[in-house]
Amino acid sequence: MKQIEKSKEPASLLAHRKKIHSNYDNYPEKDELRDYLLKEQGQICCYCMQRISKENMKVEHWQPQSKYPEKQLDYQNLLAACRGNEGEPKHLQHCDTHKSEQEMILNPLDKLIKSIKYRKDGRIYSDDPNIDQDLNKILNLNTQTLVNNRAAIMDDVIQNLTNLKGNKADWAVAHVKRKIQQYETKTAGKYHPYCQVIIYFLNKRFAQELGYF
Known part of the structure; x- marks a missing residue:
């Protein structure tokens, strides 16, 4: 999971929120909202970090609409998630599909996401049992497909770095x-899928050389 920095909300969302009887269901500019969310997240899912697009995403309410109706049009509560x-x-x-309500x-x-490993x-x-429960029980982020994808991207980066110097160097x-x-920055407006996995792995393996200790 990569920490998301929210940008300025769409003007249409602000205008709609000021209307009487406004809610998420009758908000007419959902395509514009999707564009904003995809842009700020670099077109990766807010939870698993796989590639998403307008055609294969959903708008996630971090605090569920059913329990927090007052937050249903709050841009800080809205994220772009995969279909899961x-x-x-x-x-x-x-x-979000597994999380539901x-x-x-x-x-x-x-910044709590920095405890994710x-x-x-x-x-x-996560070593924090509450966060680990969110990852495993609520978001179900250790489904085999996601585990395989993360392992594969780590193997690719390891092989790429090894090829630069040879197996024994x-x-x-x-x-x-x-x-x-490369994995911390967007290319053509996109983050690499599963980018935080690589950032974590390289920072941990080279903590001393990179000046973290």
Whole structure:
């Protein structure tokens, strides 16, 4: 999960919110809202970080509409999420589709996401039991497909860095820094899918060389 920095909300959302009897269902400019959310998130899901587009996303209310109707038009509460295997059995669903109307502590806008960790086999976890429950029980982010995707992207980056110097040579810190920067920044308005996995892995492996200790 990558921390999201919210941008200025769409003017149409602000205008609609000021109307009498306005709600999310009767908001007419949802396409504009999707564009705003996709742009600020670099076209990756707010939870699993897979690639999303206007055609295969949903607008997520972090605080559920059913419990917090006053937040249904609050831009700070709106995120772009993948469809999370919508229509599949519950144990195969993930992200907002699995979360449904459940509440959770972990918010992609907060610094709490810095407590999220990744194992080399692609599993996501946290040492904080409450956050770990959000990741596993509410968002179901350790479905096998997501685990495999995260492991594959780590393997690709490892192989790429190894190819630069050869199997028996150490990775150059300069190459590692460039790779981190590559995954921290958008290219043509897009983040790399699962970008935070790579950032975490490289920062952890090279903490001392990168000056973190």
